[in-house]
Amino acid sequence: MKSAIYPGSFDPVTYGHLDIIHRAADIFDELYVSVLVNSTKSSLFSVDERVNMLKEVTSDISNVHIETFSGLTLQYALDKDIHVLIRGLRAVTDFEYELQIAQTNRKFSNDIVDTMFLTTSLQYAYLSSSVVKEIASYGGDISLSVPPQVARRVYEKYGIEYRSH
């Protein structure tokens, strides 16, 4: 059985994340989508809210599991005995940062934990959770960026009534 972990903040999950989740779930037998509990990073949604949204939008993919973890991703992977981390790459700007983390994880696990990069589908290359939040906060249309049940919750946070665009 080949398993992988797709770690991230998912604040909130976007169609870009979902695209990576679908593709990684096709490659691996089990995929753990894991929300990092990071008390120093301010987030719009609580960890529970992020987990619930992820569970809703992945409920049709039977080999996807939603979990939370705190501390180092590498330690979490070693504790679960899973040796592949999945990360999505949007642009060159992601690459430099991700490369450094991937190499650090490989080195500090004595070559046990490796990172697999999936490049984003072009229609989602511009997408990030922060852009979604920024647009929604001004009442803009995020219907092409996040699933409807996520959009409703984002607008709710900003006190904006959700209408499907």
Ligand code: ADP
């Ligand atoms: P983090 O705070 O760890 O960057 P994110 O939730 O922002 O967490 O992202 C998790 C992972 O998903 C990262 O590898 C990121 O590059 C990737 N990702 C984010 N948005 C997209 C997208 N639109 N297409 C592909 N991958 C994406």
